[in-house]
Amino acid sequence: MFTFTLPGGEQPAQLSKLLRRLNFSLTLRRKLKRTPDAIRVNGRPVPWQTAVTPGDVITISWPDESTIAPLSLPLAISYEDEHLLVVDKPAGLLVHPASGTPEPTLANAIVHHLRTLGEPGAFHPVHRLDRNTSGLILIAKNPYVQHLLSSENAKPIERSYLALVTGHPLPPAGVIDAPVGRLPGSIIERTVCPDGKTAATIYETVTTAGPHSVVRLRLLTGRTHQIRVHLAHLGHPILGDDLYGGSTALIARPALHAAALAFSHPIGGERISLSSALPPDMAQLLDKLHSPPTGGD
The missing domain is CATH 3.30.2350.10 (Pseudouridine synthase)
Incomplete structure (x- = not known):
C-alpha cells in the first residue's frame, strides 16, 4: 500500500493526470485503472477522472499478481x-x-x-x-x-564490488570501456565484441596478495556478466570464475562480492549508503594469500 497527501499549493488535478505527473509508468497506470478499488481518496473508492485537491489523502493498493x-x-x-x-x-x-x-x-x-x-x-x-x-x-x-x-x-545507483583476480592490473586503476554482447553459440556466456552493448567499469587495485590482487569495481552500466567479462578482457580473470578463465584451485565460485550500495531514496530523497563485509570464503582466501608460505628445512 502507498499513501500520500497532495501538498498545499498544488493545483487541483484529475487523478489520472496526477499519477502521470508523479511518474507512475503507463503500464502501472493502466493496471491500476483496471483494478477495482485500487485507488481511494480520503478512504473512498473513486472514479479514474476524479479531481483531487490539496489536502486529499490518496491511497493505492497494489494488486498481488x-x-x-x-x-x-x-x-x-x-x-x-x-x-x-x-x-x-x-x-x-x-x-x-x-x-x-x-x-x-x-x-x-x-x-x-x-x-x-x-x-x-x-x-x-x-x-x-x-x-x-x-x-x-x-x-x-x-x-x-x-x-x-x-x-x-532515475538518479544513479552507485554499486561497488570487490573481486579477487589473477595478476596485477596495469595501470592499477582506470576505466574498462568495452562493449559486451552474447557469445555466439552460447545462451549464457558473454564476450567483448564490436556489436555488443556499451559497457563501462571503473576499477581500482586495493591491494596485492602474492600473484593476485583485490580490485574494487564500480559499474557505469549494467550488462549481464559485465565485471566478469571486463576483467577477463583486461587479462585478469576473477579467481574461481572458470566460465571466463579464472582458476578454481583456490575458490570454487567467482570471488566477486557486491560490497557497497548508495542511492537517493525515491520517496524521501535522503541519501542511503550501505556496505557489506567480505563473505567468509573470500575473507579466508584473502588471509591465506597474505600469509607467508610455510615449509620444512
Missing part, C-alpha cells in the same frame, strides 16, 4: 522501510526462479517476508546479482518504487 511461492529462508536484511529493502545475498542463491530450476531463490524468500508483514507478496528487484555473486541487492516493495529507481530519469 505474483506467481512466486513464499518460502521461509534466512534473510540478511541490511536496510528496510515501507518502500524498499536491501538484502545481503549469499553466494549460491539464485535471485529469481528460472525455468527448470525448482530450487529456492531470493525471490521466494522476499515474497514470504512481505507476506509476514501483511504486504502484497510480489518481487520487484531493482537490479540483480549472478547466482554465485554475494552481496547487496536492492528490492522495491511495490512496482511504483521499482519504476522510480530504475527508470531512465
Whole structure:
C-alpha cells in the first residue's frame, strides 16, 4: 500500500493526470485503472477522472499478481522501510526462479517476508546479482518504487564490488570501456565484441596478495556478466570464475562480492549508503594469500 497527501499549493488535478505527473509508468497506470478499488481518496473508492485537491489523502493498493511461492529462508536484511529493502545475498542463491530450476531463490524468500508483514507478496528487484555473486541487492516493495529507481530519469545507483583476480592490473586503476554482447553459440556466456552493448567499469587495485590482487569495481552500466567479462578482457580473470578463465584451485565460485550500495531514496530523497563485509570464503582466501608460505628445512 502507498499513501500520500497532495501538498498545499498544488493545483487541483484529475487523478489520472496526477499519477502521470508523479511518474507512475503507463503500464502501472493502466493496471491500476483496471483494478477495482485500487485507488481511494480520503478512504473512498473513486472514479479514474476524479479531481483531487490539496489536502486529499490518496491511497493505492497494489494488486498481488505474483506467481512466486513464499518460502521461509534466512534473510540478511541490511536496510528496510515501507518502500524498499536491501538484502545481503549469499553466494549460491539464485535471485529469481528460472525455468527448470525448482530450487529456492531470493525471490521466494522476499515474497514470504512481505507476506509476514501483511504486504502484497510480489518481487520487484531493482537490479540483480549472478547466482554465485554475494552481496547487496536492492528490492522495491511495490512496482511504483521499482519504476522510480530504475527508470531512465532515475538518479544513479552507485554499486561497488570487490573481486579477487589473477595478476596485477596495469595501470592499477582506470576505466574498462568495452562493449559486451552474447557469445555466439552460447545462451549464457558473454564476450567483448564490436556489436555488443556499451559497457563501462571503473576499477581500482586495493591491494596485492602474492600473484593476485583485490580490485574494487564500480559499474557505469549494467550488462549481464559485465565485471566478469571486463576483467577477463583486461587479462585478469576473477579467481574461481572458470566460465571466463579464472582458476578454481583456490575458490570454487567467482570471488566477486557486491560490497557497497548508495542511492537517493525515491520517496524521501535522503541519501542511503550501505556496505557489506567480505563473505567468509573470500575473507579466508584473502588471509591465506597474505600469509607467508610455510615449509620444512
